[in-house]
Amino acid sequence: MTLDLVKETLLPSTSHLPDGRPLGVAMIGYSFMGRAHSQAWRTVAAAFDVPEVARRVIVGRDEEAVAEAAERLDWEEHATDWREVITRDDIDIVDICTPGFLHAEIAIAALEAGKHVLCEKPLANDTAEAEAMVDAARTATERGQIAALGFTYRRIPALALARQFVADEKLGTIRQAKAAYLQDWLVDEDAGMSWRLRKETAGSGALGDIGSHAIDQIQHLTGQRTAAVRGRLATLVPQRPGKEGLEDVTVDDAAWATLELDGGAVASVEVSRMATGAKNRLTVELYGTKGALRFDLENPNELWFLDATAPIAEQGYTRVLVTEPEHPYLAAWWPQGHVLGWENAFTNQARDLLIAIRDGDTADAPGFSPDFGDGLALQRVLDAVIASDAADGATVTL
Numbered sequence: 001m002t003l004d005l006v007k008e009t010l011l012p013s014t015s016h017l018p019d020g021r022p023l024g025v026a027m028i029g030y031s032f033m034g035r036a037h038s039q040a041w042r043t044v045a046a047a048f049d050v051p052e053v054a055r056r057v058i059v060g061r062d063e064e065a066v067a068e069a070a071e072r073l074d075w076e077e078h079a080t081d082w083r084e085v086i087t088r089d090d091i092d093i094v095d096i097c098t099p100g101f102l103h104a105e106i107a108i109a110a111l112e113a114g115k116h117v118l119c120e121k122p123l124a125n126d127t128a129e130a131e132a133m134v135d136a137a138r139t140a141t142e143r144g145q146i147a148a149l150g151f152t153y154r155r156i157p158a159l160a161l162a163r164q165f166v167a168d169e170k171l172g173t174i175r176q177a178k179a180a181y182l183q184d185w186l187v188d189e190d191a192g193m194s195w196r197l198r199k200e201t202a203g204s205g206a207l208g209d210i211g212s213h214a215i216d217q218i219q220h221l222t223g224q225r226t227a228a229v230r231g232r233l234a235t236l237v238p239q240r241p242g243k244e245g246l247e248d249v250t251v252d253d254a255a256w257a258t259l260e261l262d263g264g265a266v267a268s269v270e271v272s273r274m275a276t277g278a279k280n281r282l283t284v285e286l287y288g289t290k291g292a293l294r295f296d297l298e299n300p301n302e303l304w305f306l307d308a309t310a311p312i313a314e315q316g317y318t319r320v321l322v323t324e325p326e327h328p329y330l331a332a333w334w335p336q337g338h339v340l341g342w343e344n345a346f347t348n349q350a351r352d353l354l355i356a357i358r359d360g361d362t363a364d365a366p367g368f369s370p371d372f373g374d375g376l377a378l379q380r381v382l383d384a385v386i387a388s389d390a391a392d393g394a395t396v397t398l
């Protein structure tokens with residue numbers, strides 16, 4: 001008997017593929033993230049060798065709008081009641097693309113219904129919700145389900161390559177990191193109210209929405225977790241036009257934090273929705289004893305690396321064009337030099353989730369990362385920034 005056959009016949013299978021039918025996906029939410037995730041589910045099997053998926057049903061509260069979305073985004077069906085959908089036998093994956101205040105309720109119910117869950121970031125609107133989600137995920141993962149968190153930027157090839165450079169110790173000991181995520185869609189004072197500008201629906205503003213990416217990148221790339229935080233928040237335009245006239249903005253437009261990491265590094269984070277001219281500009285910089293790295297989402301196929309072990313007179317940043325088949329995810333895409341864009345990271349994420357479902361969580365196949373536990377840890381950092389701001393910038397330890 002070959003080793004593979006021994007494994008197949010003697011060891012319990014860790015795979016969770018349904019018999020004789022594709023994995024059925026239900027997606028809750030159909031706006032910005034719903035569109036991005038739909039694109040990923042549509043393209044994943046064309047790019048990668050993954051288990052077959054069926055885009056079964058897209059769910060939203062507004063019947064007319066969700067019917068239109070189902071048609072446009074190419075889903076088999078639409079529905080308005082997520083509770084009914086998550087119990088269906090033909091649904092295996094529940095993909096949560098709703099505003100943050102619905103994440104906990106839907107994720108917990110879907111995990112209890114035995115489904116794999118992919119939840120958009122940040123995991124929840126506060127630490128208490130995230131803790132309840134982690135409790136539900138603990139029991140579910142014991143049953144072999146996956147509770148995945150969508151920090152999609154980990155799947156941008158250049159950032160995945162940055163992680164490999166750090167793991168390969170090309171940077172030596174990382175002492176300092178810096179991440180900024182700047183957007184400008186709220187510069188116009190007449191930009192209207194939305195769920196993203198209300199604490200009860202979004203939890204926080206720029207901090208949770210884009211600061212979560214910046215902090216996740218710092219922690220993921222350095223491999224260090226946050227031990228202490230100092231933070232400041234600012235709401236620069238306190239009122240905006242709503243349905244009933246001017247309404248109070250109850251979240252931050254911009255946020256700043258310094259992080260002390262448990263591996264000894266220090267990091268700074270700056271995020272804003274009021275940074276005139278910055279459309280969607282995530283920059284990450286890492287500084288180590290042997291080298292440095294920088295990345296800019298405005299040029300997402302490039303990673304800049306400085307080898308500080310080279311003779312000083314020869315040192316300078318090298319531009320690595322991350323489009324070679326040897327680079328993360330690239331073998332499945334286009335010939336070298338044929339660049340990828342923002343949306344490809346969502347397809348890469350769908351690929352990793354499907355592989356994790358197929359292979360289970362074993363020593364050889366490490367499942368899906370980040371998971372709900374990582375989301376809770378990050379939520380604690382976000383809440384610490386808010387607590388520090390409330391205490392006039394005092395240090396909050398985690």
Ligand code: SOE
Binds near residue numbers: 033152209210213280
């Ligand atoms: C998705 O990953 C996401 O974080 C969105 O939720 C943000 O709103 C977007 O601006 C960046 O990407």
